[in-house]
Amino acid sequence: MNKIFITGIGTGVGKTLISAIVTKALEADYWKPIQAGYEEGTDSEYVRHALTDTTSVIHPEVYKLKMPASPHIAAREEGITISIQKICEQVPPISRNLIIEGAGGLLVPLNGSEFVADLVKALGAGVILVSRNYLGSINHSLLTARVCREMNLPVLGWIFNDQYLHYEEEIVHWSNYPLIASVPYTKAADGKFIEAQAATLQKRLKGFL
Template sequence: MAAIQPIAIAGIHTDIGKTIVSAILTEALQADYWKPVQAGTLEHSDRMTVQELISNTRSRCHPEAIRLQLAASPHHAAACENREYDSCQFLFPETDNLLLVETAGGLMSPIDADHTVADFIACHKMPAILVTRHYLGSINHTLLCLELMRQRGIPLLCLVVNGHRDEASESFIGRYTGDSPVLFTGVLDPLNPGQIRDAAQQLKTSLSFLYEQHQPER
């Protein structure tokens, strides 16, 4: 039986909600979760956040490949610790479950001294779910990321809008997503496992195509 193809969770920018979306998708798909590089907040990492927010018993949250003390761009944080690593050489966690791989920052953010997040995704031949949210300038950031993914040959599985809705922005962005669906998390307040479960339940039907496309080959 062939392994299930991992899926990258990428973002148009930093702090747009990739970890929240990762928790929702992990819960909805009962998938495994992995963030390969964590820079800063090691005492309460994104892995720990996802672990606290999901409720199902199938998902596993795998330890990071690289843990860095400084809350900064990974290439800078690693340099401060005199550490070198190559994200294209990462060994992915062993699992027979679907693996969601949360990236750091935006698509053109450094993930190591020589590679961007886009390089990492393309190197490991992962399709990606792109996370966006609405703010002044987000249309530009979103479309630039979609264009970059096309240029790099990174398949777009879906676009996830995190937070509040903006129909004017969404109708414009929707012209550029092709056949890939646009999904919405809504506003989760307060953020807790119950809210994550509710958001996951609402997205399950829309995510059914992932079950079909990313099952093991027999």
């Protein structure tokens, strides 16, 4: 069984949507160990409601922080310190693939000295990189790829979210990480959309594991 960490080139690039699609495609379990901000609902709640007709288990967060901010700031507001060791000690029992959703990008701080990338390394998870098309996304994508390479993180490949045109091919070429899939833009990221994308992605995704 595999641990697969879904990270993005920044905040708001569609990590949760892609996590739901990958979870459905692999009939996997889902876990977001750190949630910062939950006034409008948590990412775990979104995935739970979006996945229909599934046996996937949505595991509870280790840290559920009220402030929608960088995790180290949100934790500090509540008088706690995020511990990577604690998260690793609470990895859910793995009887099938486990999709782990990160918080923001790889260099989002978790505490005074550790970042999301350090959590990925500690968990020993394979990485799926999520990129979305916007002004600056090439730079953010390639910086993310460089961090992965410098930290020797095992990257499975890219999933692009939005409409990329030649951006997609260029990011794949310059990063030297393969294309797993492209998920088109939608205004209705609901269960039907997720199920359709999962069906399209399933066979190809399994080839990367």
